[in-house]
Amino acid sequence: MIWSLVVWIAMLAVCVAVITSYVHRIEEQQQMVKVLLADSMEASYVHQMASQEKNQVLGQEIVFLHQDRMAQITSPDMGDRSVWTEVIGLCGKSSILFDSSMGLEYNDTDCCLLSYGAAYDLFGIEEVSKGTLIVYRGEKFKVVGSIPSTDSRMVYEVSRDMDILFDTAVIDNRAEKDVEYLLEQFGVQWGPYMQIR
């Protein structure tokens, strides 16, 4: 009788722990604010703004991104074998958006992260060693880390010279008032609504 009670209490404790962890994760995600920009910004402009002292928040709280939902990436090591994947170009810190084995920083412009799904499609293995080359839009990127997701995705830092337009900003852990303050620092016109993830 006592043992049965102990087992029940233990199972209850496990359930509470799982639910608490899940709620905590959802709360964490909700603290990330996604803003659709009214006007797209060129990579060179974002880099120029980011280099100003007052905008040192890039790399800490704000990241600009461009999403290419279906793009071709190739591997020179696999005889230019190519796969279609989602490609996300960033200007800022990747850890605001993704959990990965190693994050990208604002100036890691020749580096990328590869999800398990994309790596498996391209190389037949979920994790490739650091330094493996990926080619996207004719530019070479070194893999520096993995994103533990079966979704096929490549994330890279956009260099100043790339012909990329940022249409979205993601702000980490900010109240709405601070979001507007951050965006104003970059001279950004934001869209009519903000999505809270």
Added chain:
Amino acid sequence: MKMKIWKTIIVFFVFMVAFTIVSRVVTQLRMPTVDVAYAKMGAIQKMVQEEAVIQGSSYTAVVTEPGIRISEVAVKKGSYVKAGELLFAYDVSHLKENYKKIKNEGKVYAKTSGQIVRMDLEVGREATGSADVLIADDTAGTHAEVLVDKEYRAYLAVGSTVLVDYTTELYGESYPTTGEGMILAIEEDVSAECLLVTVDLSPLEVNIGDYANIKVVDVATDYTSVLPREALRFDGTEYFVYVVKEKETIMGLEHRIVRQKVEVLDMNDLYVAVDNVSMTLPIVVDTDKPLIEDERVRYAETKE
């Protein structure tokens, strides 16, 4: 009492067997399914085929007098002219008599024979003063330029022949034709990582400005061990394949994944030539789940 102990033991074993069966069934259902192939002798074919515009090797430009109206255009783009044939005529009726640049009563004749590749003049409109008419000299020959990836450099040589697919016209009808061209030059462009290959098409009856399909590279090399491309894997430092190895266990025959390092000898879009792979080993080419080394797998229904 003894009976009760026996009963307990039997119930225990029945439960053990039942749970084992359930566990095996669940494991079997969760097990990755793999398609396999065996290494075979074969050839790796490399083919580079590009469409290119047929160009003349020498051009003569006819520069017009700006602002003078055109009264006649005697040729059109694509047509052939002989030296001395009329190309076009200026409208000289409104020009002053002392306008010395215009000769032959405004008529302009071809100085060389060849194909008209540009004709920007229209009757009633004024000439622009630029090279409004361009004649490709048909005696200087024709050529086409093709961009080829540098990895194919070993298969290219100046003077070697290549197959060319183009169209010829006979009694107003177009017919697909195949002929041979010759590689005239191979220029390396370091920045573009490409080679610019110039192919001489002079022996062929081609029309300047048309498109030709040129097989720049078409070679096949034989290898003893060829696999489908999907079988090849790369972890960033070495190439490998997943081999399915059979193992007899107390629970029956098991299939497990073993990683085997290979050296890549050659590859194309479909196949890869490797060494160090036995022809009797089943190699994984497709799977429904990512594989981990030493994992148990089952074959898909259609085992090759």
